[in-house]
Amino acid sequence: MSRTTELAPGMRVRTRATDPVGHTRLPRYARGAVGVLVERAGAHPLADERARGRATEPHPVWHVRFAAADLFGSGDHTVTVELWEDYLTPVEES
Amino acid sequence: MSDDHASSLISAEVRHVEALLESRGLLGAGEIDTRIDEFLAGGTPANGARIVAHAWTDPGFAARLLADANEAIREVGLSMAGGLQEQRLKVVANTAEEHNVVVCTLCSCYPIALLGPSPSWYKSEAYRSRVVRDPRGVLAEFGLELPAATRISVWDASAESRYMVVPRRPAGTDGLTEPELAGLVTRKGLIGTAAV
Incomplete structure (x- = not known):
């Protein structure tokens, strides 16, 4: 995994939009969405790789908070999803 | 998982693998059941209630929690x-301004070793798919009517x-x-579908 920007709390990130062939822990409703990093949730072997029977090193995991309106088009609540860093790309602040 | 798997293909496969492991002496007879019983032995909502009561009476503990x-x-x-292996526990606290509710949309993850088995509704397709989209409506169906000004945070x-x-x-x-x-x-209070 190559990443030029270190992730940090408060940073805005966009989730991967693709629908992978096999197992993933990026829920469908949170794909291709922009959220805010809340907190690191440790590091764990990437579930996508483990499900394919591949050995994997621990990868950083984050609590990422989304506005419901950004996920579903409506709602005034937030949804905080726990996501591997592999699913996330920092959003350039203009 | 929400369904009974006793007669499913995966159950048959698991029983087959278990039998192979036992026949090769890698696993004692009934060892898996024993380990599961040990895993569940200490889990009860009373643990969560005890943690909450201590947090209510000791602000320092609440902050550390x-x-x-x-x-x-x-x-x-x-x-x-x-x-x-030790699982990471994340505890979130309700306030006058914010109410938290927990779900596992992908399956039924729950702190079983600490709180015991999860309730059946927690594993239901309906709860898992609806509470992320309309938590206020779902909580109202549980009998929890939150003030309009209370923010709702759903944790997946x-x-x-x-x-x-x-x-x-x-x-x-x-x-x-x-x-x-x-x-x-x-138990509902510990998940966020009841006030306490």
């Missing part, structure tokens, strides 16, 4: 290390952490002892 729940619950003799246990909610301490409970306070806390 929200910052690092795994370390903090050791202070009351509990641990998330009951399984093969989509990776390796397990979650527990600290409900708000009910009014008029100043004179109660810690065990009496613990008696007020329900």
